Amino acid sequence: RPEEACKLNWRQVSKDFKDVTWDDSEAAANLKGAKKQYRFPLNTEATKVLQSIKSYNFDSEYVFPANNLTSHVKQNPTQYVDIVQQEVGNGKRYTLGIYRKTFQTYAHKCAEWLH
Numbered sequence: 001r002p003e004e005a006c007k008l009n010w011r012q013v014s015k016d017f018k019d020v021t022w023d024d025s026e027a028a029a030n031l032k033g034a035k036k037q038y039r040f041p042l043n044t045e046a047t048k049v050l051q052s053i054k055s056y057n058f059d060s061e062y063v064f065p066a067n068n069l070t071s072h073v074k075q076n077p078t079q080y081v082d083i084v085q086q087e088v089g090n091g092k093r094y095t096l097g098i099y100r101k102t103f104q105t106y107a108h109k110c111a112e113w114l115h
Contacts, residue, residue, distance in 0.1 A: 002075040008063040010054075017050045018042055 004022060012020050022038045042050070053063060060069040085093050 006064055006072050006075045008072075009061050010063060011061070013050060013063065017047045017054075 062072040
């Protein structure tokens with residue numbers, strides 16, 4: 001999710017830059033079977049990017065700080081929705097969450113068919 005990436009804190013990044021974690025306790029309280037903590041492994045390129053950003057030694061808790069260093073960069077969901085709308089080409093405007101949920105449902109059904 002772009003917003004969660006924008007808000008990423010250095011305390012969420014492992015010391016070796018190879019994974020990040022998210023605390024999703026608030027959402028998990030309202031969702032059946034949801035996890036409270038998620039760990040996301042990073043590939044070599046993502047690790048290099050994080051190491052490069054860290055080397056600037058910004059005085060900020062955020063991995064992607066705003067110009068004032070006291071906040072994080074803001075996502076622009078309209079830009080993403082515009083790009084997806086253009087690519088899909090169905091003339092309808094949906095939030096990215098709709099596409100994500102549709103993909104998750106389809107992927108889950110595919111996994112069931114394989115077993």
